[in-house]
Structures are given as structure tokens and as C-alpha cells.
Amino acid sequence: MNPALNLWLIPVLPLAGAAINGFLGKRSSRQAVTTVALVFSGTAFAMALWVAMRFSSISLPYQEFFAHWIRSGSFSVDFAFYLDQLSLVMLLVVTGVGFLIHVYSVGYMWDDPSYYRFFSYLNLFMFFMLTLILAGNYLQMFIGWEGVGLASYLLIGFWFTKDSAASAGKKAFIVNRIGDFGFMIALFLLIKHFGSLNFDQVFGAVTPLPTEAAGAGILTAIGILLMVGACGKSAQIPLYIWLPDAMEGPTPVSALIHAATMVTAGVYMVSRSHLIFERAPTALTVVAIIGTLTAFFAATIGITQTDIKKVLAYSTVSQLGYMFMACGAGAFSAGIFHLMTHAFFKGLLFLAAGSVIHAVGGGQDMRKMGGLKSFIPWTFLTMGIATLAIAGIPPLAGFWSKDEILWKAYQASPVYWAVGVVTAFITSFYMFRLLYMTFFGDYRGAGVDAHSQGSQAHDADAHDVHGHGLPHESPMVMLVPLMILALLSLVGGLVGIGNRFEQFLAPVFGTGQGATEAVEGAGHSTELLLMGVSVSVALLGWWLAYLLYYKRPELPQKIADSLGGFYQTVVHKYYVDEIYAAVFVKPLIDGSTRILWQGVDRNIIDAAVNDAGDGARHVSDEVRHMQSGNIRSYAGWIAAGSAAVIGFMIWMWVKG
């Protein structure tokens, strides 16, 4: 018998915080808002830790019934919570990183006039994300899925008076709808074929099914449709375009939602459905190809970006690609491992970038930074650690998880591995490029003038209030989360040594584990060799960035010029936005305007209503003359009517 864990409290606590701040925050002081936001998200984190500590005494998967929801014939969906090793990892990541980012936001958003609104949204996001993670069935997961989309929309468009922020929010929301469409159809197929959406029932029904041969099959269809959903939420090709634009939101939002937690929901969902994917090799191949392509493609765009947050955004897309590559190779635990370490170092990178932006007074253009390491040493230190971690330098977190993925990808197909290694090289290069451009060389922002220019561009609202002199270090409330995350980025990967992380998740991803172990035993020298290759490409990327952006900073421009058209293509992100606009958006707008609006709506629907009205008025205009006030004409009508009735009766009599 399991002890009662009261898992429902974990998501509900942040919801309570969101409600209190949302309804009362406007009239409360900043201190009160801060207290509410931190206490509720902190308590959720404490509860997650408490659950983790009691974990060994619980028989898994732990299921908790909360309330009935839908009962229709034999089909039923409840509000229920589901806890296993996978959800526990996600739970700790989301509440832990989430709480740290809450703390950081106190410093970052302090001067914002909508301080309370920000924390209300942030807590709301935590609620939906925890609902997604702890859901006991696909439908409840879908609520969380849509809810985080909503919170993401609200927070991207947080500074909604800025046109670009408002449209970036809409873009994120609409692009996600395309993915959700796939997700929903997958849910309908699940209901149709398995009669349930509850995890235990679906997985119980799927387990005895044989692996589907190449080509079509119901599990393949479900898998691919789930992947469509994951592509939207986790910003994979072809639906990744919203994530870079999402950087319009405040930086803590980018760190929490668009790097550490929400965008990994797709990876979580695919891993959660691993039983379905394992029986549908075609779907797995699709996942792997999408992941690999995205990883490479986004990394190349990352090289050319000059906006510090955009670089990180493309880096996030690329790292998510790695996770899907792992899932596609059947190594779900490696994907989740990378998800966790990525949450640490990418969350840290964004927070540090926020600290940089804070330091220079709102500018995000790296060309106007440089030489910041003497101004903001703590930010530099933590960001340096994160960069080392993401580049895959041992023994930091990113090394362990990325190496695990590459090794598993190599077992699946050397092609994935090769692309993965090239991507690792590019990753290392653009991350050190970012580091050198931002922190080394001479400061290129010219004091106060440059700042006012910068603040017009981005993050303006938070920083306009006080004038800016030279770059200055952020307050402790921002630095402490940075340091904790830096510590996690340093040591977070060590849990993966000796496959301990994989073994922890083995009860969830059980099948296929034995086979992997066997191969691993046989190919130990191969693994070491691959590890050597990935570390050396990381160092190579570092060296190249050092050469181009530190030793000879004039070189990049020359190289860019010599590449000409290709460079321009990459700078413009392969014109994907423009292609989508031309292929999908413009025809849709034209079709809606010409055919649906001016054609159907105006000429048919509006016209029908207007003609009916006009017709009634014309008839009435004629008929009203009958009311002349002339008694004899009334009498005439009566006589005529009577004559007509009598005539009719006679006619009927004659006929019948």
C-alpha cells in the first residue's frame, strides 16, 4: 500500500500563487507579490524534494486519483496523477529550475511596472507545466500542454505595447496550434483503437502488440502524429520558427519556458509514449531524422546571429534536436538525461545573458558588447561554465549527456553520429564566439549613448527607469541562482557516470536495456574513441572561435564576404520565414480576403441578409397604402374578401 503523497498539491500550489497575485497583486506592494510568488513556487519545489526522498518507499508507478472528469459509456478520463522515475526527474527539474528562475526574476523584473502580472503568469506556467508532467492520462497532459502554450503566449507578449512582442506571441501560439492538431488526432486514434487515454490502460494494451513492419500501421500513425505535436511544442523542423521570435519575452521567461522546461515537453511526451514508438520503427526513424536535421540546421543559423538571445534560441532548438535524435535512436533515457543537463546549462546561459543585458542597460546586440568580463566577473564566470558545459568539455554536465546521445546515435546509425559530431563542433564554435564577443576584447558600447540606443531595441521597459553608466554587476538576488545553476552545470552530469541515470530510468524504459548493455560491453573501446572525437571537435570549435573572435577579430567579416550569397542565406535564417510567408501565410490571407471575406461573406451572407431587409421594406411600402383611413375602401376590402371566400366555397362545392 502506498502512502498518500497528495501529488495534486504540487501543481495547485503555483496556481494558488497565480490567482493571488493575479487578483490582488495590483494593489499589493512588490514585497508582498514577491513573497507570494516565491513561497508558492518554493513550496512546490519543497514538495517535489519530499516526494523524491520518499521515492524508495513507493511502489511505482504511483497513481493518484483526484476527481472524476469524463464518463461516457466505457470511456472514462479522470483527473489523476502518475508518478514514476521519468516524471520525478521532470518534476525536480521543473520545480527546481523554475524556483531558481523565480528568484532571479525578482531582481530582473523589479523595475517593471507590471511586476505582479509577470509573477502571476510565471506561477500559472508552473501550474500547467506540473499538470503536464504529473498527468495520469493523455487528455490531462493535453490540458497542461495547451496551458503552457497559453502561459508562453502571455509571457512572450508580456511587453505587449511593443508590436514585435505582441506578434511574436501570436506567432508562437499559432505555430503551436499546428502541432497540437497532430497531437489531438493522435489522441483520437488512441481512443478509437484502445478505448482509453489513461497511461496504464494504453500502455497495457500496447505492450503485447508486435513491432510493426516498415510502412503503415496504427502505432506508426499515432507515433508520427505525436511527433507532429512534439515538433510544435519543442520547436523542431518544420515548426521551429516561433522559438527565435519568442525571445521578445523577458529574459527569465526565455530561460524558464523557452529553454529549460516548456520546450522539452515534446521530448517528455515522446519518451512517455516510448512503448508506442518502440513498436513503430518508422515513427522512430522520423523522430531521429527530424531531430538530427534540426540539430544541424539550427546550429548553422546560430553562428551568424548577433543578438545574444537569438544565438541562445537557435542553440536551444539545436539541443532539442539532439534530444529527439536520442529518442529516435531508441535511447530515451539519454534524451531525458540531456533534457536535464540542458535545463541546467541553458537555463544558466539565458539567465547570464539576462544579467549581461541588465548590465549594459538593455542592449542585446553582441557587437555593442565586448570586454565585459572585468565589469561583471560573476556573470562571466557562470556563463563561462555554462559555455564549457554546452560545448561538451569534460567533466561538465553537457559532456556526459551529449556523449551518451552520440554513442547511442552511433549504435543506431553512424550517419546520425556524424551529423551529431559536426553539430557538436558548430555548437562549441558559436558558444565560444558568443563568449568572446561579449566578454573579451574592448567594450564597444560607448557609455550612456550606446545604452539609450540599446534600450530602444529590446527589454526597454525594465531598464529605462534609471540611467545607465558603465556596465555594472547584477544584484545578489540574480547572482545566487546563477551560481547554483553553475554548480549544477558543473556536477549535474556526474549522475550519468556508469550509466547510473540510465539504470534509474530503466524501470520506465525497461525494454531494450539488456541489448544495449551487451553492445556497450563489446564496444567499450569504440565508445572511448567516439568520446575522444567529440571532445576534440569541441576543443576545435573553441580554438576556432578563439582564433576568429579573439586573436583576429577582423577575420570573420572577411570570411563572411568571401562566402557571399551563402552567408547571406544563413544570416537570413535560410529564408524559412519568408518561404512560409509566401507558401502558407500569403495564400491564406489572400484566400480569406478575396474568397471568404469579399466572396462568401459579403456577396452571399451579407447580401442575403441585406436583400431580405430591403425586400421587406419595399413590400411594406406598397402595403401600407391599404391603410388609407377611407371607410369605403376598408369596406371594399372586406366585401372582396368575403366574395373570395364565398367564391372558394362554391368552387369547392361544385368540384366535390
Added chain:
Amino acid sequence: MVPLSYYLLLSGFLFACGVAGFLIKRNIITIFMSIELMLNGVNLSFVAFAAHWHALAGQVFVFFVMVVAAAETAVGLAIIIAVYRTRETLNVDQVNLLKL
């Protein structure tokens, strides 16, 4: 014995005369008399049928019609006097305040 159809033809003729007078004449008094003519045309058909079927109900009904007509005449003449006092005319075409 006069056949029933004769009575009915006469009754119809009287009624038609009443209708025609009502429609053609402009003087309220004449119109009023036309109404009485219509009523009496109907009364004639009632008594004719009563005699034909040897049923008293028709004759009783005629008495009712006469009583109602007398009452109507009393009220109607009073209205006509009132109209004449305010409008100083008995021409119905000039009494058309109810028109749109």
C-alpha cells in the same frame, strides 16, 4: 306556396343592394341605412329557412338581430351626431383621421 329559392334570391338581392350602397354612398346616414338593408336581407333568409324547416330557432334569431340592430342604430346615430358636430360634414371621405 312560394318556393324557398325565391326568398333566398330576394334576400341575396337585398344584401347585395346593401353592400353596393355601403360602398358607393358617401353620406353616413345612407351608409347606415345600407347596413340596415344588409341586416334585413339576412333576416329574410333566416325566416325563410325557419318556415321551410318548421324550426323556430331562425325566427328567434331574427328577433335577436332586430334588437341588436335597434341598439346599434341608437349608438350609431349618436356617433353620427357627434361626428357632425365636430367635423360639420356627413361625408365619410372627409372623416379619415385613422389613415397612416
